[in-house]
Amino acid sequence: MGKKSDVDPVLHLVGGAVAGAASCVLLQPLDLIKTRLQQDIYQRKTLGDLSTKGARALSELTIWTTFRKTVQNEGAWGLWRGTVPTIFRNVPGSALYFMTLDQMRTGLRKVNMVTANHGIMKINEGTVNLIGGAAARGGVGFLLMPLMIIKVRYESNLYSYSSMWEATRSIMKEGGIRAFFYGFGATALRDAPYAGLYVFFYEKSKELLHCETLIVDGLAA
Template sequence: MGEGPAARPSAAITPVQQMLASGTGALLTSLFVTPLDVVKIRLQSQQAPLHQGKCFLYCNGLMDHIYVCRNVSACSGWYKTPTHFSGTLDAFVKITRHEGLRSLWSGLPPTLVMAVPATIIYFTCYDQLRDFLRYGMGYQGDHIPLIAGGLARLGAVSVISPLELVRTKMQSRRLPYSELVACIRSAVAQDGCLSLWRGWGPTVLRDVPFSALYWFNYELVKAQLCEKYRAPQTSFAISFTAGAISGTIAAILTLPFDVVKTRRQIQLGELEAREGITTSGVSVKKPSSTWNIMKNIWTDMGYRGLFAGFLPRVIKVAPACAVMISTYEFGKTFFQKRNLDQARCGL
C-alpha cells in the first residue's frame, strides 16, 4: 500500500458511459464468435444423444444458453442431430450442411437478453473496483487487476444465475414471460431461495479464475506493449493484441472447468425437463456434483476428456476477448475525449 490514495486520471468517464462502451462490445463480440462457441459446445456435449427430456446447450461469445427438448419431433424441425463430429472443421461443415448456416447463430436473440446486461455489469464493476482499489484505497501492484477481475465476475455470475435458471424452467414447461413472477415463486416455494442459484458453483469455478487470470495478464501485456511502442495511450491494436493473448492463456488454464460446467448445465436442463414432463411422485435424480462429473470424465476418457473442445474454445476465446476489450477500450477513449472537450469548452 502506498503512502496515500493515488490521484485519479483526468478525463475519467462515468459509469453510464462505461455501460454504453461495454454494451456495444458485447453486441459485436456475440455476433462475431457465436459460431465458434456453438461448435465448441456441440463437440463437448455430443456424447449425449437428443431424446425427450434431454437438452442441448448453445451460446454466443459471452455466455451459455440451455434449450430443453420436451418433444423430439418438435425439436427436430430446427435441430437435427448430426453424425459424430471428428473435429472443429468437420463440425462446421456438418452443422451447416444438415441444419443450415443460420444454426451457427442458434439462440443468439434470447441469449443476448442476459448476455449484454451481464457483460455490462462485469466490465463496469471491474473498472469501478480497480479504480477504487488504486485511487480510493491507495493500493498498488499487479495483483489489483486479478482481485478486481475475480470479484467483478463473481458479482455478474451471481446476478445472472437466477435468471438463467428461471428461463430454463420457463422453456421446459412452456410458460409465457407473463408468468415469470409465478415461476420464481414456485421455484422458491418448492426448493427454497438458494435453488435459484443451482449451477452457480460450476460457473464460478470456471469464470472467476478465468476473469482473474484474464485481467491480470491483460493489464500486464498492455503495459508492456505501450512501453515497447512508446504509446502514451492504449491504441486499438494494443488492446486487441493484449486481449487475444490474455484470453488464450486464461482459456487454456480453465478449460477443464469449462467442460465440467457444460456437463453440469446439461444435467440441470435434463432435470428441469423431467420435472416438466413427468407426473408427480416420480423421483428425479439430482444432478451430479462438480467433483463427481470431473471424476467421471477422467474415468471414461482420461485427461483428454477434460480438454474436450480445446481448439474451438481457444479459437473462440482469443478473438472474443480481443474484440470485446478493444471495442470497450475504444468506447472509453471516445468518451474520455468527449468529456475532455466538453470540460475545455466549459472553461
C-alpha cells in the same frame, strides 16, 4: 503509479454493451457448435457403446461434422440459434462487467489512499487489477447465471424448445429457482480467476508496451 484518469461509468456501461452485442452476433455459431459437440460426446459416452462401431462414431464427432450436421438439419441460420438469449445475457453482462470493474478498481485505489495515510501497507496496482477483475466477474456472473442456464438449454438440440419462455418454464418446473443457479460454483471457479488474471496481464502488457515505446522514441530522437 500515477493517478488514473476518471471516466464516466456510463461510458463503460455503453461500451461494454456494444462490445458484448457485436461479439454475440459474430461468434454465436462457434458457441453453438461447442455446445452441440460437447453434448454429443457426453451422450455417446453415457450410452456406453464400447463396440468398434461406437468408438468409430465417437471419433467422428468433430467441429466440422457438428457444423455440417447443424446446417443440414436446420439450415445456415440454425448456426445462430440461441443468439437472442446470448444477447440477453452477454450485452448486460459485458456492460455491467466493465462498469463494475471500473468501480471496483476505483474503490480499491481509494482504500489504498486511506490506508496509506494511516501507515497501513497498501496493495499494489497489479493486485488491484487482479482483485477487481475477479470480483467483478464473480458478482456479474451470479446475477446473470439464470440467463446462462436458459441460453445453454435453448442452444441444445436435446430439448428442442420453441422459445425462451418454454425453456424458462421447463427449468422452473424441474428444479424451481435453484435450477437457474446450478453449476454456479464451478462457473465462478473458472471465470473469476480467469477475469482477474486477464485484467492483470492486460494492464501489465500495456505498461510494458508503453515503456518499449518510450525507449524506441528515445533512441530515435
